[in-house]
Amino acid sequence: xxxxxxxxxxxxxxxxxxxxxEVLHHIDLDIxxxxxxxxxxxxxxxxxxxxxxxxxxxxxTDGTIAVAGEHIExxxxxxxxxxxxxxxxxxxxxxxxxxxxxxxxNVELPLLLTKLSAGERRRKAEVALELVGxxxxxxxxxxxxxxxxxxxxxxxxxxxxxxxxxxxxEPTGDLDRQSATEVLTxxxxxxxxxxxxxxxxxxxxxxxxxxHRTLHLDKGxxxxxxxxxxx
Amino acid sequence: MKYLHLIWAGLTRRKxxxxxxxxxxLAAFLLFGLLDTVxxxxxxxxxxxxxxxxxxxxxxxxxxxALPMSLYSRIQAVPGVAGVSYxxxxxxxxxxGRVFFPNQAVSENFFDLRPEWELPAAQKRAFKExxxxxxxxxxxxxxxxxxxxxxxPLQATIFPQKGGSNAxxxxxxxxxxxxxxxxxxxxxxxxxxxxxxxxxxxxxxxxVGSYSVKLTDPRQADQVAHAIDALSADSEYETKxxxxxxxxxxxVSQFADIxxxxxxxxxxxxxxxxxxxxxxxxxxxxxxxxxxxVLKTIGFSRRSVLALVLCEAVLLLLIGASIGxxxxxxxxxxxxxxxxxxxxxxxVGAGEWSRGLLLALAIGLxxxxxxxWRGMRLRIVDALSGR
Numbered sequence: 001x002x003x004x005x006x007x008x009x010x011x012x013x014x015x016x017x018x019x020x021x022e023v024l025h026h027i028d029l030d031i032x033x034x035x036x037x038x039x040x041x042x043x044x045x046x047x048x049x050x051x052x053x054x055x056x057x058x059x060x061t062d063g064t065i066a067v068a069g070e071h072i073e074x075x076x077x078x079x080x081x082x083x084x085x086x087x088x089x090x091x092x093x094x095x096x097x098x099x100x101x102x103x104x105x106n107v108e109l110p111l112l113l114t115k116l117s118a119g120e121r122r123r124k125a126e127v128a129l130e131l132v133g134x135x136x137x138x139x140x141x142x143x144x145x146x147x148x149x150x151x152x153x154x155x156x157x158x159x160x161x162x163x164x165x166x167x168x169x170e171p172t173g174d175l176d177r178q179s180a181t182e183v184l185t186x187x188x189x190x191x192x193x194x195x196x197x198x199x200x201x202x203x204x205x206x207x208x209x210x211x212h213r214t215l216h217l218d219k220g221x222x223x224x225x226x227x228x229x230x231x
Numbered sequence: 232m233k234y235l236h237l238i239w240a241g242l243t244r245r246k247x248x249x250x251x252x253x254x255x256x257l258a259a260f261l262l263f264g265l266l267d268t269v270x271x272x273x274x275x276x277x278x279x280x281x282x283x284x285x286x287x288x289x290x291x292x293x294x295x296x297a298l299p300m301s302l303y304s305r306i307q308a309v310p311g312v313a314g315v316s317y318x319x320x321x322x323x324x325x326x327x328g329r330v331f332f333p334n335q336a337v338s339e340n341f342f343d344l345r346p347e348w349e350l351p352a353a354q355k356r357a358f359k360e361x362x363x364x365x366x367x368x369x370x371x372x373x374x375x376x377x378x379x380x381x382x383x384p385l386q387a388t389i390f391p392q393k394g395g396s397n398a399x400x401x402x403x404x405x406x407x408x409x410x411x412x413x414x415x416x417x418x419x420x421x422x423x424x425x426x427x428x429x430x431x432x433x434x435x436x437x438x439v440g441s442y443s444v445k446l447t448d449p450r451q452a453d454q455v456a457h458a459i460d461a462l463s464a465d466s467e468y469e470t471k472x473x474x475x476x477x478x479x480x481x482x483v484s485q486f487a488d489i490x491x492x493x494x495x496x497x498x499x500x501x502x503x504x505x506x507x508x509x510x511x512x513x514x515x516x517x518x519x520x521x522x523x524x525v526l527k528t529i530g531f532s533r534r535s536v537l538a539l540v541l542c543e544a545v546l547l548l549l550i551g552a553s554i555g556x557x558x559x560x561x562x563x564x565x566x567x568x569x570x571x572x573x574x575x576x577x578x579v580g581a582g583e584w585s586r587g588l589l590l591a592l593a594i595g596l597x598x599x600x601x602x603x604w605r606g607m608r609l610r611i612v613d614a615l616s617g618r
Contacts, residue, residue: 048616057528057611078532085530092615096525100240110529112233157529 004164004197005031005054010063012049012220023049025220027063033164036191036198038211045217047201048169054199055088055167056080068164085113089158089196093170095150097142103129103153104138110161128156132186148179155186159196166190168200172207184210234539241519241543249547252511256551257558259504260587263497264559264579265566267586270493271577284449285344287478288442288459291469294482295320297438298468305462306442311455313447316341317439319425323385323399325375332371333420334385335440336428342366344445347410348417354379354405362427365401368418369408377403383421390432399431444472501594509598512544516602523606524614537607544599545592552591556584 010027013020023046031037031054039047052058053065056072059080065073067087075083089110097106107125116124129135132152142150151171158166168187172180188210190196200211208214216223242249288306290296297319307315318337325332339359342350350358350366358364365383377383380403387397401423409417429436446455456472463470516523523536531539560579 049612052612055528057615078534081527081530081532084528090528092525096521096528096615098237098240098522098525100244101236105236105240109237109526112237113530113535118233 001032001034003030004033004035004068005029005199006064006066007054008064010050010053010065011061012046012053012058013061023220024053024060027220027222029215029222031197031199033197034191034195035213036188036211037200038208038214039199039201039217040203040205040208040214041217046220047217050217051167051169051199051201055090055165056084085110086161087163087165089155089161089163089166091151091154091158091166091168091171093173095142095147095154095174097150097153097157099142102139102141103134103145103156106142106153107156107160109157114161124160125156128160129153131159132156146179147175148182151175151179151183152186155183155190159190159194164197166196166198168198170201170203172202172204180204180207234542238539238542238546241515241539242547244519245515248511248515252508252547253551253554255507256504256548256591257555259500260552260555260591261558261562262500262555263587263590264556264583265562266493266497267583268559268563268577268579270489271583284446285475286444286446286452286456286459286472287475288444288470288472289440289478291460291471294441294478297435297440298442298463298470300437300439302442302462302468302470303439306444306459309455309458309462311447311451311458312444314340314344314445316344316443317425317441318422318443319428319438319440321385321390321423321428322388324388325383325385327386330375335420335422336425337422338425341422341443342407344443347414348407349410350405350407357404358424361402361404362424363400363402364404364427365421365423366405366407367403367421369406370415370418371421372403372406374419377406379403379406385421390428390435392431393433395433443475501590505594505598508544508548508594509601512540512547512598512602515543516540516606520606520609520614521617524609524611527609527611528615533607537603540603540606541596541599544603545595548591548595548598549588552587556587559583 007027007029010024010029011022012024013022015021027050039051041047049058053060054067056067056075060073063073064071070083070087072080072083097103098109101109104122104125107128108121111121111124114121126135126138129138132155134149134152134156137145137149137153142153145153151174155171166187171187172183175183184207187198187200191198198211200207202208288298288302290298300317303315303317306312316338318335318341321334321336323334324330342348342355342358354366358366367377367383372378383401383403385399385401387399391397392399401421407418409415425439444455444459446452452474459472460470523540526536526539527533556579563577563579
C-alpha cells in the first residue's frame with residue numbers, strides 16, 4: 001500500500017501570552033492509503049492537535065506533513081482551504097451541522113464550492129444520505145434528528161465530495177452505545193468498501209477496536225502499541 | 232445565487248430578532264421616503280410656478296407691509312411689463328376656525344395672468360362681474376363639496392367689515408384647475424374680488440399686499456425688476472421685486488430651512504439605525520462563530536465568509552428598506568388625500584427608491600463589515616474549541 005500521510009519531525013508550539021507550550025514533539029508518522037487509524041491518549045496529550053494538522057486546519061511550528069505527496073505545511077490559508085475542500089472530510093464530536101438547513105442542504109455545503117449545477121449537487125447529496133441510511137430524513141433539520149442521525153448526516157457531508165481522507169474527532173463521544181455502534185460500523189464500511197482512509201481521535205477503547213491500528217499519544221509524543229492493534 | 236439559502240438561513244436563525252431589526256430598518260426608511268418627499272415638495276413649491284415669466288413686488292421691509300394702490304398704474308407703465316395684477320392676504324377661517332386654507336382678495340384680472348391654471352371663460356367673466364364673487368381651486372371645492380352658486384362664509388382674522396363683523400360671505404362663481412397634474416397643490420386656495428374686500432373692510436383701504444407682474448420677455452426680468460423698485464426708491468413704500476420662484480423660496484425659508492431639518496432628522500435616524508443593526512449583526516455573527524468555522528473547515532475561503540456575512544447584512548437592510556419605501560409610497564398617496572393638496576407631495580419615485588436602496592446598501596456594508604471581518608479572520612481550531 002502507498003503512503004497517504006507522511007509526517008516528519010512534526011512539532012507544534014502554542015503561544016499563550018508570554019507562555020510557550022509545546023504540544024507535539026518531533027512526531028514521525030506514516031499512514032497508508034485505506035488505513036483506519038485510531039488516535040488515543042489522555043486529555044491534553046495532543047490528539048486533536050495532531051488531527052487538526054493532518055486535516056490542514058492548523059499549521060505546524062516545525063516539520064512536514066505530506067498528504068498524497070502534497071506538502072500542506074507550505075500552503076497559505078486560502079490554498080489550504082481549497083485543498084481541504086477536495087481532499088479531506090471532517091466529522092466532529094458535536095456534529096457541527098448548520099441548524100437552519102435541512103439534512104440535504106447540510107450535506108450539499110461542500111459541493112457549493114464546486115462548479116456542479118444545483119441538480120447535480122442535489123443528486124450527490126441524496127446519494128450520500130442514502131449511503132448513510134438517511135434518505136428518508138433529507139428534509140429534516142438537525143433539531144428534528146437524533147444524535148446518531150445527526151452524526152450520520154455529518155458523515156454524509158464529509159464524504160459527499162469524495163475525499164481521500166476522513167478525519168474524525170471523537171465521532172462517538174456524544175452518542176449512546178447503539179448509535180455509536182451504528183456510526184462506527186458505517187465508518188468501517190466507508191473504509192472497507194469505499195477505500196476511505198480514516199484517522200479517528202477517540203477516548204473509547206471499544207471505538208478504537210474498529211480501527212486497523214491504534215496510536216497512543218502521551219504528552220505530545222507518539223507511542224505505538226502493536227499489541228492493541230486490530231487485525 | 233447558490234449561496235442565497237445559506238444567507239437566508241443566517242437571517243432566519245433568530246426570527247424574532249430579525250423581525251424587530253427589519254421593523255426598525257423599515258421605520259427608518261419609511262421616514263426617509265416621507266421626509267425626502269416633503270423636501271422635494273418644498274423644492275417643487277419654488278419650482279412649479281412660472282417664475283421667470285412673472286415677478287412679485289412686495290414691500291422691501293416685509294411682505295406683510297401693504298403697498299399703495301397708486302403703484303399699480305406706474306408699474307403698468309414700466310417698459311417690459313405685459314400686465315399687472317394685485318392681491319391682498321385675507322387669512323380668513325372656514326367652519327369656526329377648524330379648517331384653514333389660503334385665501335386672498337385679488338384683482339379681477341388675476342386669472343388672466345395665470346395661464347398655468349384653467350378657468351372657463353364664463354366663470355372668469357362671472358368673477359369680474361360679481362362683486363362678492365370668489366373662485367376656488369378644484370381640490371378645495373372637492374374637499375368641502377362646493378359647487379358653483381354656493382355661498383362660502385369666512386371668519387376674518389385680520390380684516391373685519393366696516394360694521395365690525397368678522398363674518399364675510401362670498402359667492403362661488405368659478406373653480407380653477409392646474410394644467411400640470413403635478414401641481415395639484417395649487418388647487419387649494421380661494422380667491423375673491425378685491426373691489427368688494429376693499430370697499431367693505433374696516434381699515435387699510437386703498438392698499439394691496441403684493442403686485443404680480445407679467446413680463447413681455449422673461450430675459451428682461453432683472454431690468455424690469457430694477458425699474459419697478461426704482462419707482463418707489465427713497466419713499467416710505469420701497470419695494471422689492473423678484474421672480475415668483477425666488478419669492479416663494481424666500482417665504483419658505485422664513486419659516487424654516489426644510490432641507491436642514493430633514494437632513495438633521497435623517498442623520499439622527501440613520502445614526503441610530505447603524506448602531507442598532509451593527510449591534511444586531513455583531514451579535515448574530517458572534518453566536519455563529521462555530522458555524523462559520525465549520526464553513527471554513529469544509530473549504531470556504533476567507534473571502535467567501537466575508538462575502539456571506541456582508542450579503543446577510545445588506546439583505547437585511549434591503550428587505551427593511553424596500554418595505555419601508557413601499558409603505559412610504561402608499562402613505563404619501565394617503566397623506567396627499569388628507570391634506571387635499573395644501574402641499575403638493577410628489578410620489579415616491581425612482582429618485583427616492585434609488586437613493587433609499589443605495590443608502591441601505593451602504594449601511595449594510597458598513598454594519599456588516601466588522602462582523603464579516605471577524606468571521607473572515609477567525610482561526611478554525613480556536614473557534615471549534617470555543618476559544
